[in-house]
Amino acid sequence: MHTRLCELLGIDYPIVAFTPSEHVAAAVTRAGGLGVLGCVRFNEASALDETLDWMDANTDGKPYGVDVVMPSKIPEEGTKGELSNHIPPEHREFVARTLRELGVPETKANDETGGVLGWLHSIARSHVDVSLKHRVSLIANALGSPPSDVIEQAHSHGVKVAALAGKAVHARSHVDNGVDIVVAQGYEAGGHTGEIASMVLLPEVVDQVGHDVPVLAAGGIGSGRQVAAALALGACGVWMGSYWLTTTEYLESMNNSSTMQEALVAATSSDTVRSRIYSGKPARLLKTRWTDAWQQPGAPTPLPMPLQNLLVSEAHQRIAASHDPTVVAMPVGQIVGRMNAVRPVAELMSELVSEYGDAVDRLQKTR
Amino acid sequence: MHTRLCELLGIDYPIVAFTPSEHVAAAVTRAGGLGVLGCVRFNEASALDETLDWMDANTDGKPYGVDVVMPSKIPEEGTKGELSNHIPPEHREFVARTLRELGVPETKANDETGGVLGWLHSIARSHVDVSLKHRVSLIANALGSPPSDVIEQAHSHGVKVAALAGKAVHARSHVDNGVDIVVAQGYEAGGHTGEIASMVLLPEVVDQVGHDVPVLAAGGIGSGRQVAAALALGACGVWMGSYWLTTTEYLESMNNSSTMQEALVAATSSDTVRSRIYSGKPARLLKTRWTDAWQQPGAPTPLPMPLQNLLVSEAHQRIAASHDPTVVAMPVGQIVGRMNAVRPVAELMSELVSEYGDAVDRLQKTR
Incomplete structure (x- = not known):
């Protein structure tokens, strides 16, 4: 399981894990993927700073990312x-x-x-400032393109910028704004999501942005077969969020409340x-x-x-x-149906990679 | 593009085309797939009989199928x-x-x-009776398992029975009822459809019915990449409906109204x-x-x-x-976004097969 995303981000497998848990993010990075820490829960920049210190110390020198929630136009906001x-x-x-x-x-x-004040633009901007003081290699924005000065700020630190898109026209606009990686998020995904399912959305986005722009598949991914399907549709990696919520590492972030x-x-x-x-x-x-x-x-x-x-x-x-x-009040995707046990991140990663190989071998025999 | 569905149904490519147009169904069959004629529009059995005579004469001796709309329990009905x-x-x-x-x-x-009276059980049953006098090799039921005597009737004629399912538990029940082929239909599909997207639904259905039962992927398929994704997810063929609505052959069934x-x-x-x-x-x-x-x-x-x-x-x-x-009042799936020109069936089929090969080759390089 190797695509050009691996070279671009310096990772072993093109598996990007979005998670609000630093324990999960670090475990994914250590296992050869890219852990991306969701910042929206950090109302105070100093708390994020401390957590990223912990990430720096617990990722064996391997790359990780952060996810912010920032509209491209600065909205009015108040206390x-x-x-x-x-x-x-x-x-x-x-x-x-x-x-x-x-x-x-x-x-x-x-x-x-x-x-959660991380929805506020000023707070999201503080997340970017803090992150760039740490060893992050990717800043992803859940609301699409960040403002252009934020993209420039990231690029000047050698950090790639990813943006979520639920429609091909949005993906095009992100790339025109300077975004490096598009996360095409289908209807079946957890959290904020559009109406178009991954099977239809992914090739539309790939065709719209052109084959030079890396596209990650988000929504409905929780097995090696689904990673193979995403790559068959033209993605060069996957963005998985829900799947890590039932890991032993996530339990650590819930004060062991199960x-x-x-x-x-x-x-x-x-x-x-x-x-x-x-x-x-x-x-x-x-x-x-x-x-x-x-x-x-x-x-x-x-x-x-x-x-x-x-x-x-x-x-x-x-x-x-x-x-x-x-x-329970919890964002989660339709892949929740496949999340049937609490298991360690490393085990899930190795299963994804192995099932992926089997799926590709099976396809090769239909050729 | 070859799977065990090809042997099971005697076709060259595992592409099943559901269509209300005999012109499209015959063209798909002639091009190496399986054309499946939707019967719901035939209020009179004699009209279906005549159309199937035409199908017999225009399919070069190759197999085709029919689709009926029949609940498994016989409902009360009236005039x-x-x-x-x-x-x-x-x-x-x-x-x-x-x-x-x-x-x-x-x-x-x-x-x-x-x-449309084809929704009525008595009419759907007449569709089955008429079809079995013709050279059909598959009877599909849009509402899931047909009644058990209809399944027996089909099997006694050497005809396979397929049933649509939008949830894994329904697929399991169809197989337990004697259905031979499950059509797993995702949220993105046109016409009657459930809530679970193909990316999630397909491997769930495959795992639920076991690998001996052929599963067709329905919903979101309109390119060779999407066929490859469906097969990566464990399907052994695809069921495509919307995609044929913008063919030159379909225009013939619309009295050339475009x-x-x-x-x-x-x-x-x-x-x-x-x-x-x-x-x-x-x-x-x-x-x-x-x-x-x-x-x-x-x-x-x-x-x-x-x-x-x-x-x-x-x-x-x-x-x-x-x-x-x-x-326009017309059932169609999200794949409509990829239907951007009116083209002949044979051209679409050959493009599906060729793009499928490219997608599998591309995946092989990531191994």
């Missing part, structure tokens, strides 16, 4: 308090009532740390839902009693980004503290 | 008149008003031939919508002013099968007669 004033009381009442009905206990008020992993291991590929309730933009989530409640008649329409996440952030904390797998 | 009584007047008023607003002209009342093909050629992969307005069950359609109208606030909820199709059948006729590409 958390100002933003909160835009949340209608009906929405707050619905969340409070729903948590009560779902049996999610109250927790000590913890408003200071609540709410509730979320229990819920994922039990879920089938039918147990996800694409909804705006997590962030305000359509994102695929694990289907639970929490997501069901938002689909009942009378449930409010989700608010736009970043208000919706501010609205539900305390709920997310209470849900996490409840240790109830039936209310 | 068209009795069924029509269940359609609420508000629904009829919405359709009449919408057609007026869209500028679709009235046509001469043609109630006798209007409405309106629908113009609409398809212009559409991108974003220009489809999954909706219950065509038949009462979720089906992916070309997105037009007609489908948009059903998504406006105040539009009625579609009726269950078979009432919804009875409701819209006259509208479909008026829309077809209007020759306006912006109101």
